[in-house]
Amino acid sequence: MSAPSNAVRTRLWLDGELKAENFPLCDISDHLNEDGALLWVDLCNPDHDVLWQLADELGFDKHAIEDTVAHAERTKATRYATHTFLTVYATALGPQLANDLESRLLTARVSIFVLHGGIVTVRHENDPQRPVFDVEDVISQWDDNADLLRLGSPALLHGLLDGIVDGQFETIQDLDDAIEALEDELFDDRAQTRKIQRDTYRLRKELVELRRIVLPMREVINTIMRRRAERDDAIELDSWYADLYDHVIRAAEWTESLRDMISTVFETNLSLQDARLNTIMKKLTGWAAIIAVPTAVTGWFGQNVPYPGFQDAAGVIASAAIIVVVSGLLYLAFKRRGWI
Structure with missing residues (x-):
């Protein structure tokens, strides 16, 4: 089993200490059998054959693999006998496009297989050279909280999801700033009404897309927390996941408030006209x-x-x-x- 080296990242921790990095995929099963081992495998736009081979080796459910390769899969968390499968989306707000009605929202789907001894992430990036989701930030967070990694895959998963939620927060903040700028233009006599109308339409479109990503994250985190409670995982992570859940709730509420704001901008623009x-x-x-x-x-x-x-x-x-x-x-x- 082989894949392009620039599309694969691997890491191995033993009792919370980093022991190996960027080792071949064929060594994954051997490392998983080591005592105190914690494994992370990251695949970016992998070949389907490589993905199916990895699934056979690690015992992934075929429905999870089908969801991984499918297009436009919704945000969700599914529990299987040997692992938990998650689909989440990293987001960013891109530059203004030539067609100012086209959405600037950039997304990268991240499929996550959570095993007892590690996690496997499959990222789908439209442009791998300029990724929407930068795994280097997640790796830095893992390194900064290396003492938590001795708690196993839940610690790895928390750092990964925390990085994704932080990216969603940045996107929401950018949209909030754009709406505030639009509000200022409403009462500017020199502003062009047509431009305000087009910007309002585009922002509403971007918020609808973002809402479909952010709102289901509450159920994803809920599923993970319930699974941890059933398995009686380390309570040291309870406060970390509680804080993550709070961030997800805030992101969902902020997105809803922005939708109300852009609706108010639209109605105010009509009233001013x-x-x-x-x-x-x-x-x-x-x-x-x-x-x-x-x-x-x-x-x-x-x-x-x-x-x-x-x-x-x-x-x-x-x-x-x-x-x-x-x-x-x-x-x-x-x-x-x-x-x-």
Whole structure:
């Protein structure tokens, strides 16, 4: 069994101390049989044949493997006889695209097989050279809390999930900042209404996608905590998982609040457009009333009948004075009411 070296990461700890790294996949079974051994295997976009061979060697359920290779699998946790299988998603917010209606949300599916003596992660990255989920951060967290690794695979799993949830928090924060910037544009008279509409649509689309990832994480962590309670695992990790669960709850609530915020932005934008339209109509009505005065006066005095000042320069002066005075009074009245 072989795979490209740049697509595989392996680590072995004995009694919490790192003993080997980047060893071949063919040595996995031997290391799992060692006393006090803790193993981590990471595969990035693996070949299906390699994945099935590894599954046969470690006894993975075939349904879990099918979920691993399937597309668009939902976030979930499933318990099998010999292992627990998890599907979670790492997230990040990418740069603005040429099509500003297209979602910027980047995701990387991470399938996790939790064994008694270690975990196997299968990552699906669209661009392995620029991964959404950086395993180096997780490795650094494991190294910083090396004393916990003597507690076995639950400690490895906690560090992995904590890194994924932290990435989701960063994505939510980026979306929150984007919504706040959009709120500022709402009340900026120089802002383009069309741009606000397109940004609002894109943010709503990104939040819907993120919500499908973040909300099911509560059930995933719940399943892990129940499994640990049934197996009576080390209580030292209880507080760590409780803190992780709290982070997941906060991420879910934050996502829900952002969805309410973007809905409010959308409705406020419509209300402001209606208000601006009313303002424009009032201005047009005001100017129409002002223009109607000289039209009426000149039309009246233009009739072919004698009138005061007929065929006299005083008549022209009188009509002009009436136009200027009445139009000025109307202008001042409309200006005071804010119609102009």
